[in-house]
Every structure is written in structure tokens, then in C-alpha cells.
Amino acid sequence: MCDKHDTLAAKPAAAEPARRRRIWDLPHTCHCPLVGVGLPLGVLRKIVAKAVGGKVLADDYEVHVGAVSECGSRNRLSEAVQKELERRYAVVIQRYRPARDAKALEALWEAAVASGDVPGPFWAGLSHPHCTLELQERMCRDLHMIQHQAGAATRADISRLQALEQTNAALERELARLQQRSAAWQAERHAEQEAHGAALMQLRAQLVGRDSVLASLRQQLEELHATIPGLATRERLARQLADTEQRVHEVRSEAAAARAEAAALERQLNDARAALAAATAQPSPAIAAAATAATGGPAARAGTTTQRVTLHGLLAERVLCVGGRAGNVAGYRSVIEDAGAEFLHHDGGLEDNVARLETSMAAADLVICQTACISHSAYWRVKDFCKRHQKRCIFVDNPSVTTLQREILGQV
Template sequence: MCDKHASTVPCSNDSAQSSRRRRVWELSHASHCPLVGVGLPLNGLRKLVEKVTGGKVLHDDYDIHVGTVSECALRTPVADAVQKELERRYAQHIQRFRAAKTTEQVEAMWAAAVAAGDVAGAFWAGLSHPRCTVALEEKMCRDIHMVQHQAGACARADLNKFNAIVADNSRLEREVVRLQERCNALTHEKSLDAERHEQLLMTARAATIAREGDVATLRAELARLQASVPELDTRERMAERIAQLEAREQALRAQVAELKTLRPAAPDAEVAPAAAAEPVAVPVAMPVRLHNRAVLCVGGRSSSVPIYRTMIERVGAQFAHHDGGLEDSSSQLDASLAAADLVICQTGCISHSAYWRVKDHCKRHGKRCVFVDNPSVSSLARGLQEAATEEPQPG
């Protein structure tokens, strides 16, 4: 037999033989509550009831839910509206469940929907399926009851997570504000630094431009002064030549004074002028001879060259002389140095260039070089004696 709703709910045997899907009012009363609660959202349910009643419903959500569940027990306007809304909302689920031809297939599709978490449409499609038995309907109601409990627990967990996320979001917003304020402060500081550096750069550029202007002015003034003094280079060379001649004159005066002290007294006053006019060979004690040696004297007084020649030839050497670049060409000095065996350099009467050339040549070729500071005959004699002591003695 059918249950107490035999007038509205067909027997399971009849349902098994029919292919027509069941309506809302044909379901058991126990399935109405979960079907309305799960299948229709509260806002949608309120709009649906207001549309049927033709006015605004002032009851709360619970009263509307309870009233709708009661209306679904029979075929009422509210039940028809709920039937149409469920058919419209879950048309795809209904179409998918049409593939089930047996009660076992309907149960398998419902279990898959529960596992996937898609229960609202599958609940209506399974309950209204022609092969849904009383046992399967009861099982689906029990499953949806547990799903609702789990959904509530998940909702509470989600709410806790949401509250935690809101708190964390607030904290992050405060941190963002703090970082933004710090970023703005740093940006302002960097802007001030950039302005200060720009001012310093402009000041440096202005100073550079001013210095360049001063340099250009000084160069123009120098060019004007050089142009106002004709033959400036010639005058400078003449001044240098005059200084050299003055130094040579002082050396000659010192040599004359030395010769006067070394010359023996004349027998009468008439012979003295003639003796002074000719070079005087001062006898020098030379115990060793420089046989077959070429001796080069660099520097010295030109008026004493004959005396140098006599002194060197007396000791058996060949005489050569170069004035150290005062009048003789400096290019001749290299040839004279190459031909000499002994070099006597009188450093007081030669140029710096000649001095270094003599020193470098003797060092590179291993030649004996005697440096004499005082350009006098006695200093020359001492230089010859010093060089002779290092020469091998004849057997």
C-alpha cells in the first residue's frame, strides 16, 4: 500500500513502472524542508513568495521557509511556483540524470554529486527522477542533512578564516600606510638632496666658466705683451749668451791672476810686457809619461789652450781640445770623445749638456775621465798626474 499521502505520492511499484518525473507535492513531506532550504536561496524564495502573493512579505526568513514547506505538501500556487523555479534553475542537472535508467544508477549519480559538493541541483534531479524509490529518497534526505551540517561547520571555519584574513588585512593596510609615509619622507629627502646637488653643480659650472674667462683674458694679455716686445726670443738668447761671456770673463781674470803668481820675476821691466803677451809653459813635475795616448781636454780658458797643449805633449800624449759647447759645435764633441783615450773635463767652464754627454760617453765606453773643478793650469797638472798614476809603467 501507499503511505498516508497516497493521494499525492504514488507507490514505489507504480513509480517504477512510470517514466514521468515526480512533482514537488508528490514527494514525501520529509524531503520538502531540505529541498526548499537547499534548492532555493533565501532571497530567491522571498521574491518567489512575494510574486505569488502579490505583495511584500513582512515575515522573516524562517517564517517564509516554514510556510513554503507547508504549501508544498499539496498542489498550491506556491507549490507550482516552487516546481517551476526548481525546473528552471536545475535544468542541466535534470538533463544529466535522464541518463540513469535504474535506481542504482540514480543512487550512483547522487553519490558522485555529494562527493563533488554539487548537491542542490542533484538533490532535486534525484528526488524527481522516475526511478527514485522511497528508500533512495530517505537516503538522499539523510545525506543532505549531513551535508548541511558539514556546510555549517565549513561556514563557521570559513568565517573564522575570514575574520583572521580581515584582521591580517587591517594589519597589512597599517603597514602599507607606514611604509608609504616612510617612502614619501625618503622621496622628499632625496628631492632636497637632488636640488642641493643641482645648485652645487650650477655653482661649479659658473666658477669653471669664470676661470675659463680669466684664462682667456690672461692668454690674450700675454699675447699682447709678447707682441709689444719685438724680437723677444732673440733678446732672451742674447741675455743667455751675455751671462755665459761674463762667466768666461771671470774665469779668464782668475786665470790671469793665477799666472801672475806662478810666473817668475822678470830681470827688468821691459821684458815683462813681452812675456805676458805670450803663453807661458809652467814647469810641472811629471814623473810618468802618457806615451801614445790621446788626451782630450773639455772646457777651460781658450787663452790657456797653448799651455794645455805644451803640458800634455811634454808627457808624451797627443793633445785635443773642445770648449764644451761655448763656441765649438756640440756635434764635434762626440767625435772628439770617440778618438780620445783619456778625457779631462774642466766642469767650471762647460755647459750642462756637454758635461752629461762627456760623463755618459766615458761610462758607456769605459774610458778614464778626470773631472777638474777649477779651470787652472795647476788643476790641469794635478788631473794629468792623477790619470798618469793609473796608466801602466813602461818597462
């Protein structure tokens, strides 16, 4: 048997075939795997129906067995199968054509098996003129095992497919439930949006009505203003009156505080005078000697005049005048010095440095603020400083010398 195979194997090497083998040139053992793998069942049915000239009523197995049986000889069906195989795998046949021996064909077949694409290479290899019996048997064996593996893989794929179908069914049920919830949620949101839209329309209607009422009231107000002559002036005067009353209230409050402070100081002065009178009535020899030495004796006391004067209930040695007209400063000085006090002056920030204002106020016992001729900054500085340091301040609206003299003489 082995000698026969060796003879058949050596025969192609002795005389190289001139053409590729046809399907009816192949042994019967090659027809079954070639027809089963090389042609899809639907294509095979069309070929058989065309060959017999009618519709094929046999089942898939009978069609396959009949086609395999007919491929053993050259006939109308085998020629149709040969033609379809050549057309379907023309590219693979061209790739196998350069192979010059069985070893090159075997290498191409091994590469095809490794890649998993065997239908085209199986036909191109079997029909190649250099395909030997050994290579033919190996290709059939390899294809047989590949079909077994494919069957096992198919069964595994079927099991996985069934599991996936069950999972898919569960997911579809979950999807249907979620879609139902989503539809309910969307319906609820739609109802809420409609309610909000209705409320918004109602609010807009209310706003339009309010704007209409407001426009009507404004028109009525304008008509009333037109019917009352001088209403704008009256309103301005009313605001000025309210501001004036507020200022008067503040001034009265400050005056009350100043009077209370002056009364306290007056009581302290009376107590000091009483203590001094008591001490003077019965002086001790040591006190009398000290008093005589301090005052320079009776002659010295007789010739000394104090520079303190009482202004607004306070003893004041230095009086600061802030602001006023520049031409009236000499008159201000004369009035203050005639009253017996030292005169200090600051122009209220017009030319003098405003930063020196607080230093001047700290050195004075009494501050006179000319409100009509002073900067806003200096005015608020004077008011704030006197309030914080409890320093007596007189606000004079008219910057004339007569007004200042009246203020001073009215308080002396």
C-alpha cells in the first residue's frame, strides 16, 4: 500500500501537470468537505435548482448528498459547482498560483489554518497542479478537525447565545420598566410645567394690571400737581424745614448737655470759692506767708488782672475762630480780646492746612465756627472733634463782626 502511494506521489514530480485539476478530477473523499465548506447552503440550493431546472424540495442534507454524488463526474451540476468555486475564490487562486512545489503549497495551507480562513485555500490547494496525495490527505484531515472544533465552538456559541438571550430578555424587561417610569416622570414634569406656565401667566396678568393701576395713579398725581400751584416749592420748603428742625433738635440737645456741664462746673466753682473763702477767713501763719510770697504781697495782688473770661458759662483763656470772612478777622480779634481772652484763628481750610485745625482746636478753650464761610471738610472736622473731646463750640451762621459781638456779649 505504501509502495502504491509512493508511486502516485512520485508521478507528479516526473511529469508536471499542465493545468489545475477540476472538481471531478478530485477523489470522492474530497467532494464532501469541499462542497460543505466551500459553498454556503443557500448558494448550493440555487446551483442545484438551476441545474435541475426547477425548485428543489429536498431538505438540506439531501441537497448536500446529491451535490457531492454528482461532483464525482463531469455533468451540468458539477460544472456549475466548478464555476462557482472558481468565481468565489478567484483571489485566493491567484495567490496560490505562484507556488512551484508541494512544499510551497503546504506553507500556504499552514498559514491559512493558522488564520482560520480555510474555504478558499482548501479549494485553491486541492485544485493546484502541484498538490500531492500526502498534502491532499493532510488538508482533508486538517479540515475535518477544524470542522469538529468549529462544531464545538458553535455549541459553545449557542450556549453563550442562550445565556445572552436570557440576559437580554431580563434587560429588556428592566428597560421596559425604566421606560414606564420615565414616561410617568415625564408626564408629571409636563403637568408641573403646565401648572407653572399657568401661574406665570397669572402673575404676568397681575403685573400688567398693577402697571396699569400705577400708570393711572401717576397720571392722577400729575394732575393734582398741576392743580396745586407752587407744590414743588412747598415740598422743597417742607424738606428744608424738616432738616432745620432736625438741626435745631441737635443744637438743643448739645445746648442742654453744655448747660448741664456748665452747671456742674458752676457747682464745682462755688464749692471751690466757698472753700477758698473759708480758708481766707482763718488762714494759718504758714499759709498766709506762702500766699504772700506767691502773690508778691498785697501790692502785687492789687496790680494783677486775670486773662480768663466767662463765655457761654465756661472760663476761656483762648478762643479759636474757625472760618469767617478774611476782611473781618481783625474785627473778630478785637471782639475776643475786648472780652479779655486770647484770639486764635483758622480760615477753615481755604488757605490754612486743614491738618492744623485739630491742633488749634486742642489749644483753645472755646471754638467759634463760622458755618457760612467754611469748607464742608473743616465743618465736619470741627463738629466731630468738639463732640469727641467735649469741647464747647458755638456755631455762627452770619460771618459779620456784629453777629459775633452779639453772640459773645449775650453770653458774657
